[in-house]
Amino acid sequence: MYAFNYHKAASVSDAAAKLSANGDAKLLAGGQTLLAAMKLRLASPNELVDLSGIAELAGIKVEGSGIVIGAMTRHADVAGSAEVAIAIPALAKLAGGIGDRMVRNVGTLGGSLANNDPAADYPAAVVGLGATVNTNKRKIAADSFFTGMYGTVLEVDEIITSVSFLIPNRAGYMKFPNPASRYAVVGVFVSESAAGVRVAVTGAGPCVFRVPAMESALASTFAPESVANISIAADALSSDMHASAEYRAHLVSVMAKRAVADAISGR
Amino acid sequence: MMLKISLTVNNKAVSADVEPRTLLVDFIRSNLNLTGTHVGCDTAQCGACTIHLNGNAVKCCNMLAVQANGAQVVTIEGVTPSNGTLHPMQAAFRDHHGLQCGFCTPGMVMSAIDLVHKHPAPSEEQVRAELDGNICRCTGYHNIVKAVRAGAAAMKG
Numbered sequence: 496m497y498a499f500n501y502h503k504a505a506s507v508s509d510a511a512a513k514l515s516a517n518g519d520a521k522l523l524a525g526g527q528t529l530l531a532a533m534k535l536r537l538a539s540p541n542e543l544v545d546l547s548g549i550a551e552l553a554g555i556k557v558e559g560s561g562i563v564i565g566a567m568t569r570h571a572d573v574a575g576s577a578e579v580a581i582a583i584p585a586l587a588k589l590a591g592g593i594g595d596r597m598v599r600n601v602g603t604l605g606g607s608l609a610n611n612d613p614a615a616d617y618p619a620a621v622v623g624l625g626a627t628v629n630t631n632k633r634k635i636a637a638d639s640f641f642t643g644m645y646g647t648v649l650e651v652d653e654i655i656t657s658v659s660f661l662i663p664n665r666a667g668y669m670k671f672p673n674p675a676s677r678y679a680v681v682g683v684f685v686s687e688s689a690a691g692v693r694v695a696v697t698g699a700g701p702c703v704f705r706v707p708a709m710e711s712a713l714a715s716t717f718a719p720e721s722v723a724n725i726s727i728a729a730d731a732l733s734s735d736m737h738a739s740a741e742y743r744a745h746l747v748s749v750m751a752k753r754a755v756a757d758a759i760s761g762r
Numbered sequence: 763m764m765l766k767i768s769l770t771v772n773n774k775a776v777s778a779d780v781e782p783r784t785l786l787v788d789f790i791r792s793n794l795n796l797t798g799t800h801v802g803c804d805t806a807q808c809g810a811c812t813i814h815l816n817g818n819a820v821k822c823c824n825m826l827a828v829q830a831n832g833a834q835v836v837t838i839e840g841v842t843p844s845n846g847t848l849h850p851m852q853a854a855f856r857d858h859h860g861l862q863c864g865f866c867t868p869g870m871v872m873s874a875i876d877l878v879h880k881h882p883a884p885s886e887e888q889v890r891a892e893l894d895g896n897i898c899r900c901t902g903y904h905n906i907v908k909a910v911r912a913g914a915a916a917m918k919g
Contacts, residue, residue, distance in 0.1 A: 501782035595895025
């Protein structure tokens with residue numbers, strides 16, 4: 496590993512000040528992606544600002560008809576949370592399927608969202624549940640948070656503090672995992688709530704996206720058969736050593752069908 | 763840049779000055795000479811570097827030593843009783859021939875002990891699912907799964 500500076504932030508404003516002062520600094524949450532990327536020089540910040548000392552960034556709170564999860568909450572804590580299991584079981588299940596057990600003991604919700612890996616699980620939940628990403632500056636609707644491959648609307652000195660999820664009537668998540676990394680070759684999150692039906696797809700393209708045709712079909716009949724025959728175009732999807740764009744397009748329909756069944760079964 | 767860190771490793775307090783870039787696994791192996799924790803892939807995939815950090819299994823090749831400042835760390839050396847016997851999970855790996863070359867074994871044992879702390883009587887399916895962050899290139903896993911289930915039973919006793 497190359498040499499860099501390290502600062503353990505005492506507060507969110509302290510961390511933001513460090514980011515403002517040094518455009519080459521990066522936030523360190525769990526580091527499960529960042530440190531591996533730094534070893535490979537895919538990222539090369541000259542300073543890391545560690546958020547792990549800021550207690551208020553971690554934790555899970557039920558607030559009215561929603562649940563608020565702190566940015567530094569680890570995947571294992573979301574997967575094992577009794578509150579999340581009751582309110583949004585599909586979210587607990589999604590968190591329990593990220594990476595492996597050791598990664599889940601360190602990796603965080605905020606880190607995953609800020610990184611926006613095209614095959615990460617959490618972006619599907621955030622868009623699929625129409626969540627709100629709270630930062631030190633504003634509240635950002637899920638639909639406008641992700642901008643493209645590894646891209647978000649976060650400004651240089653903007654820090655995710657928590658994510659607010661409204662509790663849906665029902666929701667389901669199903670992914671076709673890469674057998675080695677457990678990243679989603681394709682993952683589909685489906686939810687039904689007062690605001691309507693959402694279908695969010697991760698892994699298939701450069702960035703999480705919704706499928707309006709599936710959403711309107713499910714709005715009239717919430718059943719696996721409603722989406723089974725809706726196929727999406729392969730043109731904008733990813734092709735790589737793991738799967739062709741055509742195969743990913745096929746998997747979107749299959750995973751959507753299974754996610755709806757998952758939502759109906761309520762597990 | 764050098765930073766002072768203080769942590770507890772296998773119930774002993776340790777302090778050292780480290781560079782921020784020092785990986786936790788290098789600190790454990792090179793500074794503390796605890797070489798039972800292995801570096802296999804160095805990319806957080808194989809699990810040979812698994813230790814317990816504040817009671818949870820983590821891959822310490824994918825963490826900085828400074829991230830462990832103030833933490834409680836247990837390595838494979840720390841689970842072995844001081845009287846020269848083996849931890850029940852280690853004994854189960856020996857009894858069930860859960861290793862061949864042995865390179866992955868420290869990580870497997872640390873992961874398995876954490877697994878049993880969270881699932882005291884794991885099914886075969888659970889063991890296979892929960893051990894997916896530990897790679898063994900020798901055994902084909904069958905005897906490892908047997909060893910973990912036997913180790914879980916022995917840890918209860």
